[in-house]
Amino acid sequence: MRDxxxxxxxxxxSGRSLRPPKARTWSHRGRSPQVExxxxxxGRISLAALVCVRLGRRTRLIHRMLVHxxxxxxxxxxxxxxxxxxxxxxxxxxxGGKIVLVWDNSTQHKDAQMRELLARWKVWLTxxxxxxxxxxxxxxxxxxxxxxxxxxxxxxxxxxxxxxxVRTRLKKMQY
Numbered sequence: 001m002r003d004x005x006x007x008x009x010x011x012x013x014s015g016r017s018l019r020p021p022k023a024r025t026w027s028h029r030g031r032s033p034q035v036e037x038x039x040x041x042x043g044r045i046s047l048a049a050l051v052c053v054r055l056g057r058r059t060r061l062i063h064r065m066l067v068h069x070x071x072x073x074x075x076x077x078x079x080x081x082x083x084x085x086x087x088x089x090x091x092x093x094x095x096g097g098k099i100v101l102v103w104d105n106s107t108q109h110k111d112a113q114m115r116e117l118l119a120r121w122k123v124w125l126t127x128x129x130x131x132x133x134x135x136x137x138x139x140x141x142x143x144x145x146x147x148x149x150x151x152x153x154x155x156x157x158x159x160x161x162x163x164x165x166v167r168t169r170l171k172k173m174q175y
Contacts, residue, residue: 005054005097005098006097006098006100007052007053007054007060007095007097007098008053008054009051009052009062009091009099009101009102010050010052010103010138010139010140011048011050011087011102011103011140012048012049012103012104012138012140012141012144013046013047013049013078013106014046014047014048014147015047015078016044016045016047016151016162016166017043017044018043018044018157018158018159043067043069043158043159044068044159045065045066045067045068045159045162045166046065046066046068046077047063047064047065047144047166048079048087049061049064049140049143049144049170050062050063050087050091050101050140051140051142052091052099054095060094060095060174061143061170062087062090062091062094063170064079064083064086064087064090065163065166065167066079066083067160068159069159078108079108080108081108081111081113081117084108084114085117088101088121092124092125097124098124098125098126099124099125099126100126100127100128101128102127102128102130102138103127103130104129104130104138105129105130105132109129143170143173147169147170147173150169151169
């Protein structure tokens with residue numbers, strides 16, 4: 001990587017639903033805090049992020065979000081090859097130069113369409129795959145852990161509200 005003067009980018013995906021994550025909170029002694037959550041609505045968001053590092057440069061966090069509203073059958077349920085291609089192309093344009101991509105063995109990362117795309121981009125893109133389950137090797141997993149912690153005591157009412165909260169938290173992490 002140092003010889004190529006390339007960016008080392010770790011990619012991972014995550015998702016959030018309207019059901020808030022469990023978190024610790026406080027209350028007066030003897031009064032258990034209660035947060036009412038309807039549990040209705042199947043709205044959710046899908047996230048993909050790249051943590052990019054390069055010697056002598058500041059670390060970058062580049063992310064994309066897909067919002068899935070409840071009741072829309074034609075909406076995608078997660079990131080597909082075209083979405084990953086858009087994310088990688090935007091990353092290349094933003095960072096400039098070569099990229100060494102490290103990602104997991106997700107089905108979308110290994111299928112024929114993605115292999116064909118990666119082969120066309122091999123001039124500026126080198127890909128390495130992580131072992132089957134190795135969250136400790138991927139710094140992007142830390143982004144999701146941090147995001148989960150910051151959303152711990154918040155209960156969004158709509159999918160758009162959840163998306164706005166997540167965007168705000170990821171923007172803070174970028175800076």
